[in-house]
Amino acid sequence: MLSKETLESYRRMTPGERLALTFKMIQENTPYLLAGRSDVVDRRFELLRRENDRRNERILTALAAMRTRSATAHD
Secondary structure (H helix, E strand, C coil): CCCHHHHHHHHHCCHHHHHHHHHHHHHHHHHHHCCCCHHHHHHHHHHHHHHHHHHHHHHHHHHHHHHHHHHHHHC
């Protein structure tokens, strides 16, 4: 979990600054993601895919619930 100070600093950034930070983090971390035997790298990326899929599913579930609540409130 990020500290309140870190979150506030992130919120004050412009979209361009956040994008630049994202690219910097990708560039710095790519060597670590690709380090090791090919089967280790494959497992590492499979884990990332599963985590991303779970996060995306939770987001879509929350959006669907909001849409349902919104539709119910307008009826």
